[in-house]
Amino acid sequence: MAISLQLALAAIAVMLCAGALAFAAGARASRINDLYFLLLGASGTLALTAGLGGLMASTPPATTLPFGLPWLPWHVRLDALSGFFLLLIGLVSIAVALFGPSYVRGLAHGRDPLSVLGGFTGLFVAGMLTVVLADDAFLFMVAWELMSVASYFLVAFQHEQAANRRAALLYLLMAHIGGLCILLGFGVLAAFGHGFDFDSLRNALPPTPWTTVAFALAFIGFGMKAGLVPLHAWLPEAHPAAPSHISALMSGVMLKVAVYGFIRFVFDLNGDLHWGWGVAVLTIGSASALMGALFAVVQTDLKRLLAYSSVENVGIVFIGLGLSLVFLSTGHRLLGVIALVAALYHALNHALFKSLLFLGAGAVLHSSHERDLEHMGGLLRRMPWTGLFFLIGCLSIAALPPFNGFVSEWLTFQSALQAWQLDSGVLRSLLPIAVAILALTGALTAAAFVKVYGVAFLGRARSRRIRRAREVSLGMRAAQAWLAVLCLLLGVLPMPVVALIDAVPRQLLGIGLAQATRHGWLWLTPVAPATASYAAPLILLCLAFAWWLVRMLLGRARLRRPRRSDAWDCGFAPPDARMQYSATAFAQPIRRVFGVLFRIDESIQNDSGTSRYRLQIADRAWESFYVPVARAVQAASRRVTWLQSGSIRVYLGWSLATLLILLWVIS
Amino acid sequence: MTLMHLSLTEQSVFVLAALVLLSSFALLAQTRLLSAVHAFAWQGALVAAVTALMASAGDEPHLYLSAALTLTLKALLIPWMLHRLIRRLALERHVETVRRPAVITLAGAAIVVFCYWVVLPIARLELAATRNILAISLSVVLLGLLMMVARRQAVSQVIGFMSMENGLFLAAAAATGGMPLVVELGVAFDVLVAAVLFGVFFLQIRDSIDSLDVDRLNRLTETDTTTVPGTEARP
Amino acid sequence: MIALLVAVFTPALGAALLAVLPNLTLAGWLNVALAATSVGGAVTLAVEILNSGALTAHGFHIDAFNIYLVVLTAFIGLTTAIFSRPYMSHVCQSGRVSRTHMRLYHAMFQGFMFTMLVALTTNNLGVLWVAVEGATLATVLLVSLYRTPEAVEAAWKYFILCGVGIAQALFGTVLVYFAAQHALPDPSAGLTWTTLHAHAAQLHPTVMSIAFVFLLVGYGTKVGLVPLHNWLPDAHSEGPTPMSAVLSGLLLNIGLYAIVRLKMLTDGALAQGTNPHLAGQLMMGFGLLSFVVAGLFLHRQRDIKRMFSYSSIEHMGLMTFAFGIGGPLATFGALLHMLVHSLTKSAIFVTVGHATHVAGTQAIDHIRGLIRTQPAVGWGLLIGVVAISGFPPFGVFTSEFLLLSATMQYWPWLTPILLTGLVIAFAGLFRHLQPMVYGAAPIEQRAVRANMLPVALHLGLVLWLGLAIPGFLSRWLDQATQLIAGSHLL
Amino acid sequence: MTLLPWLLTLLQAALFAAAAPLLVGWIKKVKARLQNRRGPPLLQVYRELWKLLGKEAVMAHTASPVFRAAPYVVFSATWLVAAVIPLVASHLPSAAMADVIVLVGLLALARFVLALAGMDIGTTFGGMGSSREMLVSGLAEPALLMVVFTLTMSAHTTNLASVMDYIAGAGLLLRPSFLFALGALVLVAVAETGRIPIDNPAAHLELTMIHEAMVLEYSGINLGLMEWAAQIKLMIYGTLIANVFFPWGIASELTPVALLIGVMAITIKLALLAIALAVTETVLAKMRLFRAPLFLNVAFLLALLGLLSHVILEVGA
Structure with a gap:
C-alpha cells in the first residue's frame, strides 16, 4: 500500500474522529470548535496530498479493509481519477476549515446543538472521501448513502423553519431514489460479472442492450445527485437550507462526487461506449446549463441563486462529458480526452468558485443575517475584502478571462469546435447547437452575477441590517482568499493544471493530452497551435501593460484625485437607496424574454389605496415531474385503503378468497 | 372402486x-x-363418531382417545360453554337476519364442488377410505369460514370458527388415521383455551x-378521512 | 441439552411464577431476570451447536437456521423486558391497567416467549402449529389489556383472523401428514421435520402443493402478508408497546420461519414435478404484493404505532419475497434481513413507546418536535427510521443490497417494482416522521424518564452488522443458507 | 528578427486605437451627408476625446473602487482584442496569444465590468442600462458563437489568422454558409456595438438608452476612456467582418509593400462598411427594447442556417 493511499485513509479516519469527537462533546461542542476545524483542515490537507500522490503515481495503490461482507471486504484504490477528486475535496475542505471556526461560533447561540452539526459534517466529509476511494460497488454504495444521509441531517440542522424541513425531506427522498438507481446500475453490471469489486465489474462486459440500461440507471442516479434537469428541483431547496459552509461543501464538492461517480461508472466500468449516450448526456447537460442559468438570473435569495447556478455549472460539466462520450465512441479518442479534461477542469473550477461564493454569502449572512438580495447593497464599502474575493468569484463563474472558469469553458468549446471531424452529419449539427446553448448560458450567468454583485456589493445599502454589516474575521477572510487565489492561479496558469489532470485520461483511457503541453508552459494548445491557442499569462500581462500604459500616457489626470459630488438626479429629488434598480427589476427583461420557461405568477394587490406588487416564479419541473408523481402515489395509497375497511367479515372474506384463488391457481 | 368393494365400516364412515x-x-x-349451538354439538358428535369408527377400522387405539x-x-364442553354464555348474555331469543340466505347456500354448494375438484388429484391416488373424506372435511372447513363471513353475530362467528376446527378434526381422523398424540393433545388444549378466551x-x-x-367493530380502519400531501399538520 | 431446556423452559416456569406473584416491582425485575436466563441458555446452546453441529433429541431439533432465531428471540425478549419494566410501571401508575392485569401481562409475556421458543426448537410440525396458536392465545389478552373499545376490537380481530388463519395452517399440516403416511417407512413420524426433510422427494407433489397453499395462507396470516394482514396494524397499535415490539420483532419471524421450513419440504416434493418452483413463486407473489401495498399504506397513517406496523408488513413482504427467490444469495440476505429488521423494529417500537409517553398520544399529528422536548427519544426515533429505511451504514442496507442484487440476478424485471416499493415506503415513513422529530415542540410535551439502553444496544448491533458481519455470524448464516437453499454462499 | 514582428504588433495596436475615432467620425460624416447636413468635421471626434481625457473627473460619493477601475479594465481589454485581431498583416505573433473565443471572452470581461460600473452608483438609470446590456449581449453571444462555428467547420481552426489564410487561400467561393454567417455577424455587430436599431449612440433620453445609461455617471478622463473603448469595439467588429469574410489584400508577409497594400485595403474596406452602416442607420429607426430579442433571434437563425447549410450542402466540398 503506497503512502498516498495511507494518507487518504488517514484523511477519512481523521474526519471520522472529528465527527465522533463532536458527538461525544455533546453540549460542550462549542468549546472544541477550533480543534474540530483544525482536524477538518488536517483531513483536507491529507486528502490534498494524497490526491496529488494519486495523480503522480504510475500504478494505482489498492488494498482491502477488514469491513463489509464476509466475501466482499471493502476495497479501496487510489488511481488518478480518485486522486483528482481527492484533491478537489481537499482544497475546499481546507477553505471550510479556515472559514468554519468563526462562522460556527455565530450559530452557537441557536437552539440546535453544535455537536450535531460537527458530528454529521465529519460523517459527510468522510463519506465523500470514501466514495472517491471505493473500489467495490458495496463500499461505494455505503459511502454514497452515508454522504447523503449525513448531508440530510445537515440540511435539516436548522429545522425550526418549515421550509428547511421540507427541503431536507425532498432532498433525502431524491437522494434515496438516486442511490437505488445507482445500486441497480451496479447490479446490472454485476449480473454479468463475478462480483461487486470494480475489477469484476470492469471485466463484466454485458451485452449491448444491458450496457445501455446500466448507463441509463447510472445517468439517472448520478444525474439526480448532481442536480441535472429535470430532476434538479430539490437542489435549490436543499443547498441553501444548510449552514453556509455546508452549502459550500454540498455545492462545491458533493456535486463533484456525483460527477466522479458518473465518470467512474460510464468511462471506467461500463465497457464500450455508445454515441447515443453522448447525445443523451449532451442534451440533458445543455438543458441543465440553460435552465440553471435562467433560474439563477431570476432568483432574489442569494444562496438559492448560487444553488441554481450550481445546476448550471454541473450542466456544463456534463456537456463536456457528453462531448467526450460522443468523440470517444466515434473513435476520435484525442478529442474525447480534450472534452474529458475540460469537464474535469470545470468540475475543479466550479468547486473552487462556488465554494468561494457560498463562503462569501456565508460571510454576508454572518455579519448581516440577510440572504435576500433586495435588502442588500453597498456591501463592498463595509466588507471590502469579502467584496474583493466575491468579485473574483463572480468573474470566475462568469467565465471571463483570465480567471479559471474561462479556461474550462474554452477547452469545452475547443473540443466541440472539432465537431467537423465527425462522420455523422446529425452529430455535426447537434454539437454546435449544444455549444450555442453553452454560450447563451455563459452570457446569462454573466447577467446573473452582474446582478448579484451589483445589487449586493455595489450601490447603497437598502436595509438597516446591511448598514450595520462589518467585515468578517481573519479566518473567514483567509478562507475566501485561499479560494480566490486558487481561482486566479488556475485561470492564469492552466498548463500545469492540465498536465496534472492529464494523468486521469492516461490511466482511464490509455491516451493523454501530450500535444496540449508540448509548446511550453505558456501556451495551451489542446489540438494544435495552428488550430487554437491560449496564453493566459500573456493575456494577463498585456492587460496589466495596457492599464499601465494608459495611466502613464494620461498621467496628468492621474495625479488629480477625482472630485466627489452627488450622483446625477435628473433634476429631481436626490436619489436615495430605495430608488436603486432592484434585483427583480434587473432580471425583468430576461424573465420576460424567456417567460415560456418559467411559471410566473404576477399580480398587483390593491388594498386601501396602496398597491402591492407580488411576483412568484416557480420551477416548471415541479408541476411536470414532482407533483404528478406525488399525486399518483397519493391516489394509489387512497386506493389501497379499501383493503383495510374495518369490517372483520370483509377481512375473513379476503382470507377465503385468497385461499380459493390459490387453490384454483395450483390446480 | 365402488362402494360395494368397501367394508361396512368404511361405508358408515362415508355416511x-x-x-x-x-x-x-x-x-x-x-x-x-x-339451534346453531345444537347443530354444532351434533357436528362434533358426528366427527367423534367418525374418529371412533376409524379407530375400530384401523385398529389404532390412540384414535379412541382422540374420539373421546x-x-x-366439541359435543359437550364447548356447546355447554356457549349455551351458558348465550344465557348469560341474554341472547336466547336472538334471531339473526342473514341477507340473501339463498346466495350463501348456493355459495356453500359451490364451495363443496370446488373442494371436490381441488382434491380430485389426491383422490385419484386410490388410497382406500380416505378418498373423498378429504373433500368433505375441506368443505366443512371452508363452509365454516363462509359462515364467519356471512354472520354478523360474534357468537355465530365463533361457532363458525369451531365448525372449521371440526372439519380439521375430521380430516385428521379420516384421512390420516389420527395425528400423533402429543399434537392431538396440544390442539385440544389450544381449542379449549380458545373457547375460554x-x-x-x-x-x-x-x-x-x-x-x-361485529359489524359495529369498525373503529380501526384506514378508509375515512384523508391527509393532504406535503402538509405538516399543526406546528 | 441442558442449555436448550434452560432456554426454552425458563419462560414457562416464569409464566407460572409471575402469574401468582403479587409484588409488581419484583415482577418487573423477575421478568428481566428470567429473560436474561433464557438468553444465557440460548447463547450457550448456540455455542454448542456451532461447535458440534445440529442437535436432534427429545422432539427438539436445533440447526443453524433456528438457533440464530432462538438467540435473536431470547435477546429481543430480554431487551424488551428491560424496556417494559419502567414503561409498564408508568402505564400502571397512570391508571390505565389494574394490578391484576399487570400480573396477567407479566405472565403472558413469559408465556409468549415460551411458545415462541417452542415453535422454533421443536422438531414436530404439529407442535410447531400448537405453539404458534399458543402464541396467539398468549398475546390476545395483552392486546386488549387497556380495555378501550379500540383495544377490544383489535384483539377480537386479531383473535378471529389469526385463529382462522392458523386453522388453515392446521389443515395444511394434516395434508402434510397425509402425504407423509404414504411416503415414509414409519408413518407415525409423519410430522417429524427431520424425517420429512430426509424423505421430501417421496412426498406426493399434488398433496404437498395443496398443503403448501394452506400453510402459506395460514402462517402467512401470522406473517402479515397482504391481503391477510388486516389484524396486524390493529393489534400493534392498540396493544401495549412492549407487546408491539415483540410482535413485530418476533412473532412475524416465527410465521415466516414456519413457511420457510415448509417450503423446503414442498420444494423437495415438487423437485421432479412440472413446476418445481411453485412454492417460491407463490411466496414471491405474496411478498411483493405485501411489500408494495404496505408501502402505500404508510402514506395514510395517523397513528404512529400503526405506521410502524405497516412498515413491518413491508419488511416481512420483502423477506418472504427473498425466501421465495431462493438461491444462496437471496436466502443469506433474507436471513440477515430477518435479524436486522427484528433488532431495528423492536428498537423503534421501544422509542415509539417513549415518544407516545412524551406526547401523551399516539396520533402523529400531535407528536411534534421530539428532538426539542427529549433529544434522546427524538434522535433515537430518527436514527431508527433511518436504519429501517435501508440507509448505510446500518445492517438493513446490507441485507437490502444482497436482496436487490439477488433479484437482479434471477428476476431482473422485478427489480423496478422492488425499487418503487422501497421508495414509496421510505417516502411514506419519512413524511410522517420528520414533523414528529423536528420543528418546535408544543409546550404541553414533557420529557419522560426513558430507558434508551435497549435502543442503543439494538441500533449499535445493527450498525455493527452494517459495517462488518462478524466471522462467526456469517458462518452461522451460511450454514443456515446451506440448509435452506441447498448450497453455500461463502 | 523576432523583435520586428512584436514591434509591428505594437504598431498595429497603436494604429487600431488611433484609427477608431476616425471611423466613428467618418460614419457621423456620412450619416450627416445622407441627412442633408454638413455634419461635424472628420476630426471632431478626436477633439472631443482629447478634451475629455484632459478634464477633471467628478465622481459620486457612493462610487466604489470598481467604478474607478472600470474604465481602465474596459479600455485595456478592448484594446487587447484590437491588438490580437489582424488588421493590416495576418501573421503577427500576438495572434497565437488568443483565438477568437478568447477575444469574445475579453469583450465579455469588458462588458461585465462596464455593467458593474453602471450599477455602482446606485441610480436607477445605471441599473437599467446594465440590465438591458446583459440581455442584449446574452442573446447576441450564442449567435456570435454559431458564426464562429460555421467558420471553424470550414477552416478547422479558431485562430483568426488561420481562418483568414484559409479563406484567402480557397479563392472566391460562393458558400451559402458564409453568406448566412456574414449576415448573422453583421446583426450581432450592430447589437453589440450599440447601433441603431438596437441602441442609439446619439440618444439622450435616459429611458431608451442602453450603453449611454451605463456610463451616465462618468466624466472626464473616465468617460473619455469609456468612449474610446466603445469606438475601438466598433472598429473591432468592422475589422472582423472586413478581414474574415473579405481577407483579400491583407499582408501575409511582413514586407513594406505588402504592409502598405494591407493598410490601403483595410481602409477601403472599413470605409465601405461604414457607409453601409450609415445608410442603414439612416433608413431604420430604433426598436423597442423587447423587439431586440426578435432581432437577435434572426441573427441566431441566420447563423444556425449557415451551420446547417454547411453540413448539408458543403460537406466534402
Whole structure:
C-alpha cells in the first residue's frame, strides 16, 4: 500500500474522529470548535496530498479493509481519477476549515446543538472521501448513502423553519431514489460479472442492450445527485437550507462526487461506449446549463441563486462529458480526452468558485443575517475584502478571462469546435447547437452575477441590517482568499493544471493530452497551435501593460484625485437607496424574454389605496415531474385503503378468497 | 372402486361424513343462536363418531382417545360453554337476519364442488377410505369460514370458527388415521383455551360496544378521512 | 441439552411464577431476570451447536437456521423486558391497567416467549402449529389489556383472523401428514421435520402443493402478508408497546420461519414435478404484493404505532419475497434481513413507546418536535427510521443490497417494482416522521424518564452488522443458507 | 528578427486605437451627408476625446473602487482584442496569444465590468442600462458563437489568422454558409456595438438608452476612456467582418509593400462598411427594447442556417 493511499485513509479516519469527537462533546461542542476545524483542515490537507500522490503515481495503490461482507471486504484504490477528486475535496475542505471556526461560533447561540452539526459534517466529509476511494460497488454504495444521509441531517440542522424541513425531506427522498438507481446500475453490471469489486465489474462486459440500461440507471442516479434537469428541483431547496459552509461543501464538492461517480461508472466500468449516450448526456447537460442559468438570473435569495447556478455549472460539466462520450465512441479518442479534461477542469473550477461564493454569502449572512438580495447593497464599502474575493468569484463563474472558469469553458468549446471531424452529419449539427446553448448560458450567468454583485456589493445599502454589516474575521477572510487565489492561479496558469489532470485520461483511457503541453508552459494548445491557442499569462500581462500604459500616457489626470459630488438626479429629488434598480427589476427583461420557461405568477394587490406588487416564479419541473408523481402515489395509497375497511367479515372474506384463488391457481 | 368393494365400516364412515357436511349447511342456514349451538354439538358428535369408527377400522387405539377428546370438547364442553354464555348474555331469543340466505347456500354448494375438484388429484391416488373424506372435511372447513363471513353475530362467528376446527378434526381422523398424540393433545388444549378466551371476549365486546354485532367493530380502519400531501399538520 | 431446556423452559416456569406473584416491582425485575436466563441458555446452546453441529433429541431439533432465531428471540425478549419494566410501571401508575392485569401481562409475556421458543426448537410440525396458536392465545389478552373499545376490537380481530388463519395452517399440516403416511417407512413420524426433510422427494407433489397453499395462507396470516394482514396494524397499535415490539420483532419471524421450513419440504416434493418452483413463486407473489401495498399504506397513517406496523408488513413482504427467490444469495440476505429488521423494529417500537409517553398520544399529528422536548427519544426515533429505511451504514442496507442484487440476478424485471416499493415506503415513513422529530415542540410535551439502553444496544448491533458481519455470524448464516437453499454462499 | 514582428504588433495596436475615432467620425460624416447636413468635421471626434481625457473627473460619493477601475479594465481589454485581431498583416505573433473565443471572452470581461460600473452608483438609470446590456449581449453571444462555428467547420481552426489564410487561400467561393454567417455577424455587430436599431449612440433620453445609461455617471478622463473603448469595439467588429469574410489584400508577409497594400485595403474596406452602416442607420429607426430579442433571434437563425447549410450542402466540398 503506497503512502498516498495511507494518507487518504488517514484523511477519512481523521474526519471520522472529528465527527465522533463532536458527538461525544455533546453540549460542550462549542468549546472544541477550533480543534474540530483544525482536524477538518488536517483531513483536507491529507486528502490534498494524497490526491496529488494519486495523480503522480504510475500504478494505482489498492488494498482491502477488514469491513463489509464476509466475501466482499471493502476495497479501496487510489488511481488518478480518485486522486483528482481527492484533491478537489481537499482544497475546499481546507477553505471550510479556515472559514468554519468563526462562522460556527455565530450559530452557537441557536437552539440546535453544535455537536450535531460537527458530528454529521465529519460523517459527510468522510463519506465523500470514501466514495472517491471505493473500489467495490458495496463500499461505494455505503459511502454514497452515508454522504447523503449525513448531508440530510445537515440540511435539516436548522429545522425550526418549515421550509428547511421540507427541503431536507425532498432532498433525502431524491437522494434515496438516486442511490437505488445507482445500486441497480451496479447490479446490472454485476449480473454479468463475478462480483461487486470494480475489477469484476470492469471485466463484466454485458451485452449491448444491458450496457445501455446500466448507463441509463447510472445517468439517472448520478444525474439526480448532481442536480441535472429535470430532476434538479430539490437542489435549490436543499443547498441553501444548510449552514453556509455546508452549502459550500454540498455545492462545491458533493456535486463533484456525483460527477466522479458518473465518470467512474460510464468511462471506467461500463465497457464500450455508445454515441447515443453522448447525445443523451449532451442534451440533458445543455438543458441543465440553460435552465440553471435562467433560474439563477431570476432568483432574489442569494444562496438559492448560487444553488441554481450550481445546476448550471454541473450542466456544463456534463456537456463536456457528453462531448467526450460522443468523440470517444466515434473513435476520435484525442478529442474525447480534450472534452474529458475540460469537464474535469470545470468540475475543479466550479468547486473552487462556488465554494468561494457560498463562503462569501456565508460571510454576508454572518455579519448581516440577510440572504435576500433586495435588502442588500453597498456591501463592498463595509466588507471590502469579502467584496474583493466575491468579485473574483463572480468573474470566475462568469467565465471571463483570465480567471479559471474561462479556461474550462474554452477547452469545452475547443473540443466541440472539432465537431467537423465527425462522420455523422446529425452529430455535426447537434454539437454546435449544444455549444450555442453553452454560450447563451455563459452570457446569462454573466447577467446573473452582474446582478448579484451589483445589487449586493455595489450601490447603497437598502436595509438597516446591511448598514450595520462589518467585515468578517481573519479566518473567514483567509478562507475566501485561499479560494480566490486558487481561482486566479488556475485561470492564469492552466498548463500545469492540465498536465496534472492529464494523468486521469492516461490511466482511464490509455491516451493523454501530450500535444496540449508540448509548446511550453505558456501556451495551451489542446489540438494544435495552428488550430487554437491560449496564453493566459500573456493575456494577463498585456492587460496589466495596457492599464499601465494608459495611466502613464494620461498621467496628468492621474495625479488629480477625482472630485466627489452627488450622483446625477435628473433634476429631481436626490436619489436615495430605495430608488436603486432592484434585483427583480434587473432580471425583468430576461424573465420576460424567456417567460415560456418559467411559471410566473404576477399580480398587483390593491388594498386601501396602496398597491402591492407580488411576483412568484416557480420551477416548471415541479408541476411536470414532482407533483404528478406525488399525486399518483397519493391516489394509489387512497386506493389501497379499501383493503383495510374495518369490517372483520370483509377481512375473513379476503382470507377465503385468497385461499380459493390459490387453490384454483395450483390446480 | 365402488362402494360395494368397501367394508361396512368404511361405508358408515362415508355416511357419517356426509352427515357432517349436512350439519355444516345446517349451521350456515341456522338463524337462532341456540339451534346453531345444537347443530354444532351434533357436528362434533358426528366427527367423534367418525374418529371412533376409524379407530375400530384401523385398529389404532390412540384414535379412541382422540374420539373421546373430540366428543368431550366439541359435543359437550364447548356447546355447554356457549349455551351458558348465550344465557348469560341474554341472547336466547336472538334471531339473526342473514341477507340473501339463498346466495350463501348456493355459495356453500359451490364451495363443496370446488373442494371436490381441488382434491380430485389426491383422490385419484386410490388410497382406500380416505378418498373423498378429504373433500368433505375441506368443505366443512371452508363452509365454516363462509359462515364467519356471512354472520354478523360474534357468537355465530365463533361457532363458525369451531365448525372449521371440526372439519380439521375430521380430516385428521379420516384421512390420516389420527395425528400423533402429543399434537392431538396440544390442539385440544389450544381449542379449549380458545373457547375460554372467546367467552372472555364476548363480555369485553359487550362492555365496549353494548352489542355483539361485529359489524359495529369498525373503529380501526384506514378508509375515512384523508391527509393532504406535503402538509405538516399543526406546528 | 441442558442449555436448550434452560432456554426454552425458563419462560414457562416464569409464566407460572409471575402469574401468582403479587409484588409488581419484583415482577418487573423477575421478568428481566428470567429473560436474561433464557438468553444465557440460548447463547450457550448456540455455542454448542456451532461447535458440534445440529442437535436432534427429545422432539427438539436445533440447526443453524433456528438457533440464530432462538438467540435473536431470547435477546429481543430480554431487551424488551428491560424496556417494559419502567414503561409498564408508568402505564400502571397512570391508571390505565389494574394490578391484576399487570400480573396477567407479566405472565403472558413469559408465556409468549415460551411458545415462541417452542415453535422454533421443536422438531414436530404439529407442535410447531400448537405453539404458534399458543402464541396467539398468549398475546390476545395483552392486546386488549387497556380495555378501550379500540383495544377490544383489535384483539377480537386479531383473535378471529389469526385463529382462522392458523386453522388453515392446521389443515395444511394434516395434508402434510397425509402425504407423509404414504411416503415414509414409519408413518407415525409423519410430522417429524427431520424425517420429512430426509424423505421430501417421496412426498406426493399434488398433496404437498395443496398443503403448501394452506400453510402459506395460514402462517402467512401470522406473517402479515397482504391481503391477510388486516389484524396486524390493529393489534400493534392498540396493544401495549412492549407487546408491539415483540410482535413485530418476533412473532412475524416465527410465521415466516414456519413457511420457510415448509417450503423446503414442498420444494423437495415438487423437485421432479412440472413446476418445481411453485412454492417460491407463490411466496414471491405474496411478498411483493405485501411489500408494495404496505408501502402505500404508510402514506395514510395517523397513528404512529400503526405506521410502524405497516412498515413491518413491508419488511416481512420483502423477506418472504427473498425466501421465495431462493438461491444462496437471496436466502443469506433474507436471513440477515430477518435479524436486522427484528433488532431495528423492536428498537423503534421501544422509542415509539417513549415518544407516545412524551406526547401523551399516539396520533402523529400531535407528536411534534421530539428532538426539542427529549433529544434522546427524538434522535433515537430518527436514527431508527433511518436504519429501517435501508440507509448505510446500518445492517438493513446490507441485507437490502444482497436482496436487490439477488433479484437482479434471477428476476431482473422485478427489480423496478422492488425499487418503487422501497421508495414509496421510505417516502411514506419519512413524511410522517420528520414533523414528529423536528420543528418546535408544543409546550404541553414533557420529557419522560426513558430507558434508551435497549435502543442503543439494538441500533449499535445493527450498525455493527452494517459495517462488518462478524466471522462467526456469517458462518452461522451460511450454514443456515446451506440448509435452506441447498448450497453455500461463502 | 523576432523583435520586428512584436514591434509591428505594437504598431498595429497603436494604429487600431488611433484609427477608431476616425471611423466613428467618418460614419457621423456620412450619416450627416445622407441627412442633408454638413455634419461635424472628420476630426471632431478626436477633439472631443482629447478634451475629455484632459478634464477633471467628478465622481459620486457612493462610487466604489470598481467604478474607478472600470474604465481602465474596459479600455485595456478592448484594446487587447484590437491588438490580437489582424488588421493590416495576418501573421503577427500576438495572434497565437488568443483565438477568437478568447477575444469574445475579453469583450465579455469588458462588458461585465462596464455593467458593474453602471450599477455602482446606485441610480436607477445605471441599473437599467446594465440590465438591458446583459440581455442584449446574452442573446447576441450564442449567435456570435454559431458564426464562429460555421467558420471553424470550414477552416478547422479558431485562430483568426488561420481562418483568414484559409479563406484567402480557397479563392472566391460562393458558400451559402458564409453568406448566412456574414449576415448573422453583421446583426450581432450592430447589437453589440450599440447601433441603431438596437441602441442609439446619439440618444439622450435616459429611458431608451442602453450603453449611454451605463456610463451616465462618468466624466472626464473616465468617460473619455469609456468612449474610446466603445469606438475601438466598433472598429473591432468592422475589422472582423472586413478581414474574415473579405481577407483579400491583407499582408501575409511582413514586407513594406505588402504592409502598405494591407493598410490601403483595410481602409477601403472599413470605409465601405461604414457607409453601409450609415445608410442603414439612416433608413431604420430604433426598436423597442423587447423587439431586440426578435432581432437577435434572426441573427441566431441566420447563423444556425449557415451551420446547417454547411453540413448539408458543403460537406466534402
